[in-house]
Amino acid sequence: VQLYQHGVGVRQVGKIMKSLLGEQYSPGTISNITSAVMEDVIQWQNRPLNQRYCALFLDALFVKVRRDTVGKEAVYIVLGITPEG
Numbered sequence: 072v073q074l075y076q077h078g079v080g081v082r083q084v085g086k087i088m089k090s091l092l093g094e095q096y097s098p099g100t101i102s103n104i105t106s107a108v109m110e111d112v113i114q115w116q117n118r119p120l121n122q123r124y125c126a127l128f129l130d131a132l133f134v135k136v137r138r139d140t141v142g143k144e145a146v147y148i149v150l151g152i153t154p155e156g
């Protein structure tokens with residue numbers, strides 16, 4: 072989903088899936104999979120967060136992204152620890 076949202080076409084996603092998983096997926100299948108999980112992704116992105124965290128761990132992973140040119144972009148990772156554990 073993230074590749075597709077960032078402008079990587081369904082054919083390119085199919086090639087990436089082939090190299091990672093060894094399976095060939097058609098552009099239609101990639102599109103169907105993306106559509107099927109988008110509702111869950113949007114729900115997760117809009118979920119309510121806790122009011123209080125005891126600790127936050129922040130990090131970033133830089134990945135190469137191709138749009139008009141190839142560049143690196145940060146994927147931010149945040150882990151929050153609540154008082155309940």
